């Protein structure tokens with residue numbers, strides 16, 4: 001399958017998907033989270049991190065101003081928010097390559113650094129659907145297969 005399409009009818013569905021993704025992704029995976037302001041990107045990232053930490057109360061501050069927040073978990077996870085990235089070259093300075101070499105990178109606003117992101121990545125794109133959201137996950141085939149297995153679809 002080249003694309004996984006999922007309706008996310010409410011916030012709980014987004015959280016559950018984040019938890020499933022935490023079981024499916026592994027070190028070296030880059031998951032770009034694409035969608036408008038308010039689409040659900042941070043909700044998914046927070047659920048992913050809490051599941052990976054096995055801690056429902058894990059503080060997940062928005063990296064809007066710091067651009068990246070790193071977590072030393074079962075698998076190290078770096079949560080990027082590139083909304084305020086001034087130049088693609090800044091991604092280097094933020095330690096993106098190192099973060100990806102030993103862990104997972106979650107990237108909000110990937111549009112601001114497309115050229116610098118790895119080609120073998122996953123993209124989760126949110127769009128509004130009624131009161132809920134529609135999500136499509138596309139990209140690296142082997143990672144998509146892992147996600148399919150963890151979703152049991």
Ligand code: ADP
Pocket residue numbers: 008009010011012013014035036037038039040041042043044131132133
């Ligand atoms: P973003 O990081 O994309 O700007 P957020 O994750 O902050 O968006 O989410 C914005 C709002 O959308 C939150 O109030 C959240 O509860 C809500 N939300 C998340 N997922 C869904 C969904 N599947 N359906 C409806 N609302 C959702």
Ligand code: MG
Pocket residue numbers: 041042043108
């Ligand atoms: Mg956000």
